[in-house]
Amino acid sequence: MSKINCNNCNLVFSSELEYYAHHITAHKCISTSIKKILILGGGFGGITTLQNIEKKFANDPVEITIISNDNFFLFTPMLPQVVSGLIHASNISTPIRYFCKKAKFLQANVESIDLDQQLVTIQRSFDNKLHTLEYDYLVLSLGGKSNYFKNENLKKHSFSMKSIEDAIAVKNHIILMLEHAAQTGNYELQKNLLTFVVVGGGFAGVETISEINHFVRQSISKFYKSINPKNVNVILISSKDRILPEINEELANTALRFLEKEGITVLKNSRATDAGEEFVLLNNGEKISCATLIWTGGITMKKVISELKCEHGDNGRVKVDETLKIKNRDNVFALGDCAWIPDISTNSIYPSTAQHAIREGKIIAENLKISFDSKNQLKKFSFNSMGIMAIIGNRMGIATISGHDISGIMAWSIWRFYYLSKIPTFGKKIKVFVDWSIDFLLPRDVTLIGTIKKKEIHGIHITDKIPSIKEQLSMKF
Structure with missing residues (x-):
């Protein structure tokens, strides 16, 4: 049996169970004053929430964790341009770790959410190991499926x-x-x-x-x-x-x-x-x-959302109130594709668009800060879309901005300028701009990328079951 060394005190343990039990009691600082914020999803809503939380809680004792099945944020408005070879795929993909100034990132699949026990179970992809995470505040920003x-x-x-x-x-x-x-x-x-x-x-x-x-x-x-x-x-x-x-x-x-x-x-x-x-x-x-x-x-929603023990709207989305909290859950917020958000002014539901998700993320970060500061009055979400636009062909676009309809090359130019400004990093902005510039001079690439071999390592076997944090805290040593 392999031995495990503790890097902090040089003790040697015969199993991972013994090592984790030692680590949690001797080296892990468990403090009830440190609140845990868990964000599920790395799309527009999740990343915006993360960025604003890190700013607002820069000097607060909080533990921020973001979970996503992908290790990157995808700028989805430009996805069709990847299909046509106009933009390289990596140029609209930004590693989530880039946004983690204070937060911890875990690449894993969300298996289940227990709202009563305040636990989220995740599964690592490489060994299918299940881990349970505690939270004090939960933000749901999981995307849907076709x-x-x-x-x-x-x-x-x-x-x-x-x-x-x-x-x-x-x-x-x-x-x-x-x-x-x-x-x-x-x-x-x-x-x-x-x-x-x-x-x-x-x-x-x-x-x-x-x-x-x-x-x-x-x-x-x-x-x-x-x-x-x-x-x-x-x-x-x-x-x-x-x-x-x-x-x-x-x-x-x-x-x-x-x-x-x-x-x-x-x-x-x-x-x-x-x-x-x-x-x-x-x-x-x-x-x-x-x-x-x-x-x-x-x-439609994945089972982890559609089967959540709360009220649901169309296609399994979770119902939230005007503050973006799940009803009867003061510490759980939802936004983006998975949230059914009422628009009181129009007696309808807010659409699941990127620009709405960005504003929702900002409101959730503000309401989390208000909750931490023990203030009762949370901010209500209200947003009137500045406009909507699309590219419908070569140098042709359509747009409705502040009630004005625009079409043709002007709308096409506005689309490009607006979305280029919203790409997260300066380096990615430059790369997309270069892709667009090259398209004026050269035809699209028709290189066919063949099958890419992927080595699976699901066979890694760990004999000892690693206990969850709650299980570890309940152990007697």
Whole structure:
């Protein structure tokens, strides 16, 4: 049996159980005056909350921990541009440790949340070991997962657009379809390989389809001379009688006309009901032959959120009050995708957008500080969106800012300037700006990255069960 040394006092222990018991009693400073703040999720909401908490509690005795399954913060508004090869994936990904000035970061999956006992159980990826963490204050900022409405075929045969891995996978697949199409003279086969279908008429779907359309058509004109451009078929499926329900109808129609001018087919009042390797079936019975199906049809919550013992709203999101606290839980806050936040002024629910999550994170940090200072009056969340915008093609954008509709290259420029300013680090800003500048001069890269080997180390075996903090504190030595 391997021995374990204590680096603090040079004692030797025969098991991890003995070592942890020694460490918790001899070296771990357990003080009830040190409050533990636990943040679950490393998206816009979680990172904004973390940054503001670290500023407000710089001189306070608090222990801040942030948990995320990824070790980076992803700037999701630019995800479609990774698909089209405009931006390199690493340029919109910032390590979470960059934001941890005072906090501790743990890369792990959140397995369960016990609101009564104030415990969160996490699972490490490399050995599947479960650990239980205590908290005094909890912030829920966990993102959702793609909602396939319990249709396993759609889930199996489509790509999603939620993560950086999704974007890279879609890009590689598109290039692979171009390579295959370039090697066949069969009209029907080439048309099938070059049919790209995106489900979802919201911002994610529209931005994704426009980037794919530009990338495919430009790549064919530059590199794939054997492909007939007339065989390219780019289709957007919207379940509503319009696209972009987030904006007014007039501006949405402007976007629709532009997409159709660029060669994109928009199918309104249509839903995908089934799919296979080479087709997608619509609710009207139409069967579209395609080798590429991308799903952006909404999100739902993971079980750790949807099964939480509290009130829930649409799609399993947790209900919070105006201060962003979960009802009947004074020490638990929620924001972002997983929160069902009432907008009293409009008698509706706040949307789950990045700009809302950023403001919600600031309010939660302020309310945590108020709670620590034993003040009773927490701040209420209220936010009127400054605007909403999207890129819908090469040098073409749409935007509604302070009630004014803008389209064309001006909206495109505003989108770029605004989101470039919001990228977390100066270095990443420079890299994205360079990517954009190069695009004016050179065609997009069509390098196909093959399968990347990943070594799994789940086989690591630890014989002794390491007790949780609460178990360790209850031990008698």
